[in-house]
Amino acid sequence: MFKRRAFWGGVFFLLAAAGCIASASAKPVRLPDADTQKINAEVKAAMRRFRVPGAAVMIVRHGHVAFVGAYGLRDLARRLPVQDDTFFEIGSITKQFTAASILQLQDAGKLQIDRPLSDYLPDAPHAKAVTLRQLLTLTSGLHDYLDIPPSQMDRLVSRPISYRDLIARVAPLPLGFAPGSRWSYSNTDYLLLGKVVEAVSGEPYRDYLQHHIFGPLHMTDTHTSGDEGSLPRMAVGYRQADGKLEVAPHIDPSWGGAAGFLVTTLRDLAIWDAALRGGRVVSQASYRQMTTPIMTTQNGSADYGFGLFVDSVYGQPRIGHTGGSLAFTAADEYFPRQDVRIVAFTNLGNEAPEAGEMLTNIVFADLYPEIAAAARRASPGENPTITLTVHDAFRELQTGRGYVRFNAHNRDKLAGAVGTNFVAALGPYGPPTAETFKGIHHDANKTWYNYVIQFGPGVSLPFAVTIDHDGKVAGISVG
Numbered sequence: 001m002f003k004r005r006a007f008w009g010g011v012f013f014l015l016a017a018a019g020c021i022a023s024a025s026a027k028p029v030r031l032p033d034a035d036t037q038k039i040n041a042e043v044k045a046a047m048r049r050f051r052v053p054g055a056a057v058m059i060v061r062h063g064h065v066a067f068v069g070a071y072g073l074r075d076l077a078r079r080l081p082v083q084d085d086t087f088f089e090i091g092s093i094t095k096q097f098t099a100a101s102i103l104q105l106q107d108a109g110k111l112q113i114d115r116p117l118s119d120y121l122p123d124a125p126h127a128k129a130v131t132l133r134q135l136l137t138l139t140s141g142l143h144d145y146l147d148i149p150p151s152q153m154d155r156l157v158s159r160p161i162s163y164r165d166l167i168a169r170v171a172p173l174p175l176g177f178a179p180g181s182r183w184s185y186s187n188t189d190y191l192l193l194g195k196v197v198e199a200v201s202g203e204p205y206r207d208y209l210q211h212h213i214f215g216p217l218h219m220t221d222t223h224t225s226g227d228e229g230s231l232p233r234m235a236v237g238y239r240q241a242d243g244k245l246e247v248a249p250h251i252d253p254s255w256g257g258a259a260g261f262l263v264t265t266l267r268d269l270a271i272w273d274a275a276l277r278g279g280r281v282v283s284q285a286s287y288r289q290m291t292t293p294i295m296t297t298q299n300g301s302a303d304y305g306f307g308l309f310v311d312s313v314y315g316q317p318r319i320g321h322t323g324g325s326l327a328f329t330a331a332d333e334y335f336p337r338q339d340v341r342i343v344a345f346t347n348l349g350n351e352a353p354e355a356g357e358m359l360t361n362i363v364f365a366d367l368y369p370e371i372a373a374a375a376r377r378a379s380p381g382e383n384p385t386i387t388l389t390v391h392d393a394f395r396e397l398q399t400g401r402g403y404v405r406f407n408a409h410n411r412d413k414l415a416g417a418v419g420t421n422f423v424a425a426l427g428p429y430g431p432p433t434a435e436t437f438k439g440i441h442h443d444a445n446k447t448w449y450n451y452v453i454q455f456g457p458g459v460s461l462p463f464a465v466t467i468d469h470d471g472k473v474a475g476i477s478v479g
Contacts, residue, residue, distance in 0.1 A: 029061065029062075029064040029065070029066045030066060030067070031059065031066050031067045031367075035067075035366060035367060036067065038366045039057075039067070039069065039362075039363055039366045039367075040069060040071075042362050042366060042457050042458075043055065043057060043069065043071055043359055043362060043363070044071060045457070046355075046358060046359065046362055046456070046457060046458055046459075047071060047072055047355075049430075049456060050348070050350075050353065050355060050358070050428075051240060051245060051348070052072065052346050052347075052348045052355045053072050053073050053074075053076055053236075053238050053245065053346075053347050053348060054071060054072035054073045054074045054081075054082040054086070054235060054346065054347045055069075055070075055071045055072060055082065055344060055345060055346045055347075055355070055359060056068070056069070056070050056071070056082055056083075056084060056086055056088065056266055056344070056345045057069040057070075057071070057342070057343065057344045057345075057359055057363060058266045058269075058270060058341075058342070058343040058344075059340065059341070059342055059343075059363060059367070060270060060273070060274075060340065060341040060342075060343075061339065061340050062339050062340075063274065063339075065270060068084045068266060070082045070083050070084050070086070074086050074233070074234075074235035074236060074347060075235070075236045076236070076238070076245070077236075082235065082347075083233065084265075084266055084267075085221070085233055085265050085266075085267065086233050086234075086235050086265065086345075087221070087223070087228070087231045087233055087234040087235060087263050087264065087265055088235050088263065088264070088265075088328055088330060088345035088346070088347065089225055089228075089237065089262070089263050089323070089325050089327065089328040089330070090260075090262050090263065090264055090269070090323045090328075090330045090332075090345070091256075091260045091322075091323025091324045091325050091328065091329070091330060092187075092259065092260045092321060092322065092323040092324070093260075093262065093269075093321050093322070093323040093330055093332050094190075094256070094258065094259065094260045094261060094262040094323065095190050095258075095259060095260070095307035095321060096276070096290070096306075096307035096308055096321060097209060097213060097262065097272075097307075098190050098193050098194055098197070098205075098258040098259070098307060099136055099193070099290055099306035099307030099308075100213070100276060100281050100282050100286075100290070100307070101193075101197045101205075101208060101209065101212065101213070102132060102136065102193055102196065102197065102306075103282040103283075103286040103289070103290070103306070104212060104281070104282055104286075105197065105200050105201065106286065107282060107283050107286055110200050110201075111132065111196070111200050112132075113131065113132040113133045113136060114131055114132070114133055115131060115132060116128050116129070116130065116131055117130045117131065117132060117135065117192065117196070120132075120196045120199050120200060121192060121195055121196060121199060124167070124192055124195070125142065125167065125170060125171040125173075126140075126141075126142060126175055126179075129175065129179055130142065130175075130179050131179070132193070132196065133294075134179045134180055134189075135189040135190070135192055135193050136189070136193065136306040136307065137183070137294035137302065137304055137305065137306060138183055138184060138185055138186055138189055138302070138304055139179060139180050139181070139182065139183050139184075139294060139296055139302060140175070140179050140186065140188075140189050141175035141176045141177045141178065141179050141181075141182070141184070142170060142175065142176070142186050142188045142189060142192075143170045143173045143176060143186065143188065144170070144184075144185065144186040144187050144188055145166050145167070145169045145170050145187060145188050145191065146187050146255070153326070154249045154326070156255075157249070157251045157252060157255045157326070158249045158250060158251065158252060159252060160252050160254045161252065161254050161255060162254070163191075163195065163254075163257075166191060166254075166255070167188075167191075170188055177298075178297075180296060180297055181296055181297045181298045181299075182296050182298050182299055182302075183294070183296055183299065183302035183303075183304060187259040187260065188259075189259075190258050190259035190260075190307075191257055191258060191259050193258055194257050194258020194259070195258075197258070205257065205258050206224060213272075213281060217271055217272065217275050217280070217281075218271070219264075219268045219271055219272060220268070221264060221265040221267060221268045222262060222263070222264040222265075222268045222272075223262070223263045223264070224253050224256075224261045224262060224263060225250070225251060225252075225253045225256060225261045225262075225263055225325075226252075226253035226261070227263065228250070228263060231263070234263070235328070235345075235347040236327075236347060237250070237325070237326070237327020237328050237347050237348075237349055238327060238347055238348055238349065239326060239327060239348065239349040239350055240348070240350050240428070247327075248325075248326040248327035248349045249326055249327070250327070251325050251326060251327075256325075260323060260325070266343060266345070269332060269343055270343070273332065273334070273341060273343075276290075277334075289305065289306060290305050290306040290307065290308055291305050291308055291310055291319050292305050292310065293305055293310040305319075307321065308320060308321055309321055309322075313333075313361060313364070314361075314364065314365065314368070314371050314372050314374075314375040315371070315374070315375045316335055316337055316338070316364075316368075316371060317335065317336055317337055318333055318334070318335055319333075319334045319336065320332050320333035320334050320341075322354055322356055322357050323356070324349060324351060324354060324356070325349055326349045327347065327348075327349040328345070328346065328347055328348070328349055329346050329348060329349060329350075329351075329354045329355045329356040329357070330343075330344065330345045330346070330356040331343065331344050331354070331356035331357040331359070331360045333357075333360045333364075335364065338367075338368065340364075340367065342360040342363045342364055343360070344356045344357075344358075344359035344360045344363070346359065350428060351425075352424075352425055352426065352427075352428040352429055353428075353429060353455070353459045358458040358459050359458065360458075361457075361458040361459070361460075362457050362458035365457060365458065376434075376436060376452075376454070377436075378436050378437045378438070379437055379438050379439040381437075381439070381440070382437035383449075385471075386449050386465070386467060387435055387437060387451070389405050389465070389467065389471065389473065390435050390449070390451050390463065390465055391432070391435050392404075392405045393405040393406065393465065393473045393476070394426075394432060394435070394453055394463060395431070395432075396414075397414075397419075397422040397423070397426055397476075397478075398422070398423065398426045398427045398429070398431075399423065399427070400414075400419050400420065400422070400423040403415070403419070405472065405473050406472060406473045407468050407470070407472035407473065407474050409474075410473065410474065410475075426461075426478070429455045429459065429461070430455060431455075432453045432454060432455055433454045433455060433456050434453075434454040435451050435452075435453055435454070435463075436451060436452045436453075436454060437449070437450070437451055438450040438451060438452055438462075441464075446466045446474075446475065447466060447467075448464045448465070448466055448475075448477070449464060449465050449466075449467065450462070450463075450464045451463045451464065451465075461478060461479060462477070462478070462479060463476070463477070463478055464476065464477040465477075
């Protein structure tokens with residue numbers, strides 16, 4: 001849950017995952033000692049830099065678990081360490097379980113994903129206008145029921161809520177765009193898909209998972225956030241507020257549901273990933289659908305399949321998902337070109353940066369340093385004057401000071417709530433370590449200068465600017 005993409009005029013920004021563990025194969029594998037030492041050192045350094053209390057990391061190479069690392073504390077007050085069997089919330093990684101459940105039902109001939117939602121939930125908002133495929137790919141245009149002002153978030157999500165009341169949050173709203181024309185992250189889509197599973201199967205969503213996925217796969221360590229109080233190795237979730245770590249509020253499972261309420265361990269997620277790719281959950285044809293990015297009618301590829309992002313990092317194809325709540329972040333990322341999967345769980349809920357994805361990026365770069373180094377090289381044609389402008393403008397966004405690099409129109413916007421939002425979103429990354437030029441592109445008669453802002457190992461943000469005739473920033477893109 002809790003992925004965000006917000007828009008401001010011509011400006012937009014993304015607010016958007018050692019011990020012993022069982023493997024699906026008995027073949028022993030391990031990383032070279034040098035790789036292990038480097039991964040351990042850089043993971044620990046990143047955790048110190050961003051004050052991550054605890055983390056668990058797993059590498060699966062060619063189908064075999066090659067590395068498991070447990071770092072820091074799962075409970076600061078009791079000084080309890082993270083272990084390889086510690087339970088973590090996985091947030092929106094839940095969505096791939098929901099997508100697989102829908103495809104299981106299609107494989108069984110019980111539904112068709114290109115049928116309108118009204119065939120299965122006639123009373124759902126915009127049910128006749130939206131298909132199950134559009135829900136699966138987050139192209140429905142339905143608003144996100146978790147679009148909540150930060151000042152109200154803690155109070156609301158810590159209390160139980162009914163499905164009817166969740167849907168009432170978005171039912172009166174018009175669609176944000178014509179279904180299929182664009183992509184927008186909305187937890188509402190997967191909340192509705194969970195209800196479709198219930199309507200078609202006749203089972204509560206959690207029971208369906210148990211009977212058709214967890215039980216058959218012997219995933220004995222996968223539960224919901226409602227079970228956390230009874231799990232003996234459950235991590236305590238934290239967040240940073242006003243520069244201090246605090247125990248984060250617990251999100252009631254009724255707010256997550258099929259969009260993001262699962263809790264699991266590294267072992268169980270390894271079982272799930274192997275079974276899903278191996279055709280033991282859905283057919284191979286259905287899995288190909290899950291991992292094929294949807295093409296929208298307005299903006300082309302959405303870099304999203306069914307419950308899975310299909311994108312790239314370090315210039316390498318990547319299939320996976322991150323998950324986050326107020327208290328946890330997680331990432332489960334598969335790199336098909338290298339046939340390696342990297343999973344990271346953390347008990348820090350802050351989004352800037354998402355600690356789970358940061359750790360998977362660090363581990364990939366440690367495994368493939370030449371690929372990472374090549375991705376960090378600047379493209380030809382860099383203009384040093386524009387690079388300096390980019391450096392200064394980004395720091396102004398982080399600190400909320402001056403805005404002298406922006407034109408008058410944008411200075412006025414940044415002087416209010418928009419600037420405050422940028423400070424909140426970008427400030428926690430800390431000062432950039434580099435601005436890497438990545439070329440130029442043209443859009444709507446504007447020239448965009450593309451950069452990647454680096455913040456040390458594993459953390460970067462795409463950043464692009466347009467420059468007016470006076471050398472001032474006229475538009476930006478972050479994320």
